[in-house]
Amino acid sequence: MTFSDAQQAALDAIDEASGDLRTLSLDIHAHPELGYEETHAHAALTDYLEGVGFEVERSAHGLDTSFRASSGNGGPVLAALCEYDALPEIGHACGHNLIAIASVAVGLGLRAALREAEVGGTVLVLGAPAEERGGGGKIRLIENGAFGGVDAAVMLHPGMGDEVRPSSLSHRGLTVEFRGQASHAAGAPWRGVNALDAMVLGFAALGLLRQQIQPTHRVHGVITHGGDSPNIIPERTEARLLVRAPTREEVDTLRERVLACFTGAAQQTGCKLEATWSDSPYENLRQNPALADAYRESFDAVGGTIRPGRGGGSTDMGNVTQVLPGLHPHYRIPATSGNHTRGFTDAAATEEAHDATIRAAKALALASLRAFEDPTFLDAIHTSFATGETGGL
Ligand SMILES: [Zn+2]
Ligand SMILES: [Zn+2]
Incomplete structure (x- = not known):
C-alpha cells in the first residue's frame, strides 16, 4: 500500500519520536504508581508533550494526575487517551506505560498529518489516571466535562492478541x-x-x-x-x-x-x-464500527496481522464509549504470561513490546486521520454511534 503525503507524515513523525517515547515508557515502567498517585508519570508525560510543542494543562479536569495536551484549532476534535497507573506489588503488569506512549504517538502522528494536509481540527492527548482496581478516572473525566466537543476518543491496550474490537465486561x-x-x-x-x-x-x-x-x-x-x-x-x-x-x-x-x-x-x-x-461502575465497551473498520485496514497497511487472543477484563474506557464514539483495540506484545502477571510486567519493558506499540499507534493514527480528512467518514462515526450500530466482530 502506498501512503498519501499526510499519512506518510504521520508515520514519519511517530518513527522520529520512537527513541524518546521508548525512554519515556521505560521511565514510567521503572516508577510504578497506583491510581490517582501517578505524579511521576504525570510530570514525565506533560514535560515531554510541552517540550514537543503541545499546549499542556497540568492537573486538568479537577484531577491532580490528569492532563490535557492539545494541538490545532477547531473541529473535528479527536482525543487519544493515556493511561499510566500500575498495580500493587507487580508494577506495570498491565503495560500502561505502553498505553501512555501509544496515545502520545497517535497525537504526534495526527498533528504532523494535519499540518501536511493543511486541514483543520484539534488533536487532544488526555491523561486518564486510575483505570486499574475500579479507580474510574475516566468516569471523573466524563463528569468534569473533559469530552465536551470531542468527536471521538481512542486508545490502545497491550495484551496477548491483536484484536480490533475486543469486548470488555x-x-x-x-x-x-x-x-x-x-x-x-x-x-x-x-x-x-x-x-x-x-x-x-x-x-x-x-x-x-x-x-x-x-x-x-x-x-x-x-x-x-x-x-x-x-x-x-x-x-x-x-x-x-x-x-x-x-x-x-x-x-x-x-x-x-x-x-x-x-x-x-x-x-x-x-x-x-x-x-x-463502588460509585464508579465500569460500563462495557461500545466499539465504533466505522473506526474499527478503518483501524483494521490501517493495521494491515502497517504490517500487522489480526490474531485474536483471550480478553476478559473491564475498563472505564467502556464508560467513555457509552457517551461518545470510541475505539479501544488490543495489540499483542510478546509475553510469557498475560496481563496482571509478573511475566507481563517484564514484557512491557522489552524492545519487542515497544515496536508492537509503535506499529499499533501508527495504525490508530492513520485510522483517526480519516475523521479529519473525510467528512463522510466523520458522519459515519457519529451515525453508527447514534443508531447503536455495533457492526461485525
Ligand atoms: Zn489491567
Ligand atoms: Zn490495563
Missing part, C-alpha cells in the same frame, strides 16, 4: 466489612463474635455460587483485613470484590446474589455486615 466494586466482638481466643472464645468466620463463610458461599452463574460472569475478591492477632477473636474483617458481567443490567442482577452470600454469613455468625458498592 461491565463491573461494579463491592467492599464488605463484618463487625463482631473481640475476645480472648483461648480464655473466653465463647464471648467472641468472629468476624473472620463470617468472611470465610461469605467466600465459601461465593465459591458455591460460581457454579450457578453464567460462564461470562465473574466474581472475585481479596480479604484486605483478616483480623489483628491469632490470640484475639477477630472483631473486624474487610474484603474487596469485583462483580463482572457483559452488561450493566446483568451485573445488577448478579450483585444481588453476591450480596446474599455475605448477608447469610452475617446471620450465621451474629456479625454486623456493612456492604458498600
